[in-house]
Amino acid sequence: MSRARTARRIAAGAAYGGGGIGLLGAAAVGLVLAEVQLAKRVVGTGQPDPPRADGRYGSEFGGPDARPLRLAMLGDSTAAGLGVHRAGQTPAALLASGLAAVAERPVELRNVALSGAMSDDLDRQVGALLADPSTYAPDVCVIMIGANDVTRRMPPTQSVRLLTTAVRKLRAAGAEVVVGTCPDLGTIEPVYQPLRWVARRVSRQLAAAQTIGVVEQGGRTVSLGDLLGPEFAANPRELFGPDAYHPSAEGYATAAMAVLPTLCASLGLWPESDRLDTTRNEDMLPVAKAASAAVAVAGTEVTAARAPWALLKHRRRRRVASLEPAEVTPAAAQNPSQP
Secondary structure, three states, X not given: OOHHHHHHHHHHHHHHOOOOOOOOOHHHHHHHHHHHHHHXXXXXXXXXXXXXXXXXXXXXXXXXXXXXXXXXXXXXXXXHOOOOOOHHHOHHHHHHHHHHHHHOXXXXXXXXXXXXXXXXXXXXXXHHHHOOOOOOOOOEEEEEOOHHHHHOOOOHHHHHHHHHHHHHHHHHOOOXXXXXXXXXXXXXXXXXXXXXXHHHHHHHHHHHHHHXXXXXXXXXXXXXXXXHHHHHHHOHHHHEOOOOOOEOHHHHHHHHHHHHHHHHHHOOOOOOOOOOOHHHOOEEEEHHHHHHXXXXXXXXXXXXXXXXXXXXXOOOOOOOOOOOOOEOOHHHHHOOOOO
16 A cells, blocks of 8 residues: 555544554564564663743844744654753754744744653643633644654554644644654664664654644644654764764754744745745645655655645755743743653
């Protein structure tokens, strides 16, 4: 079965309450579980909590009374920035500073991502963001989720259903939504065959299904799978952190550079429009085919066009600087996280 058909089946199951799709034969389960236990012993654990990066970025733009853009970050340890030591090195801070520079406007960042989170935590995270719209109503949200769903064997239909529900709630609240889809877990160095092959296959299938669900709710996706594939595989010492599982500061910057153009485009701020550029192999495809194609190319954006079509975009990346927030809100220190 093609990746596009598999992704469509998973997404359809999520929409209509279907069960999980069996991706492994029963005979392989025991071997895979043994490999998982070996990987857990090899991959480092016990990382300190990620630094809190909530606050205002780009305060030099527009003066102290300028209404800031409100950016929210949701998801798991990748969204939280686990493994780096400075707030400015987290992907949320990198995106906030990059968005402020492009918009020439201050950006107020709030990060509710939780290390160790699966997609079933997104409802809590969305609730925390939307609890009091008079105090904080995000203009745009970035979600990075999926890796823990794969490693903890959440049924993919359930994973996609939970994500699309979160996207629908955020869109209903007036926020643009950008989702960095499930990374390619087959790049993790301590993971050996056959788990490496299985992890790559399952994570890419989930990423494609996430894309279908998100786009159908009016969000945009950016493929992180291949980004965390050849680039990370070629430079594991530079792009992975000390635990050989989470990205390093340079790895997070690479991911942020891939997401930033789509983040800005969702707010109408990117110089490139949503028109197709055929010189960059951009295309309009049925959403399932666009989702399948996106997981194979780093930083590929998928956004809705005329149903059931979607745009496949390859936006030019822009380097983002590592900055510290100009100010940190008191609530930042009160938002707990777990390794």
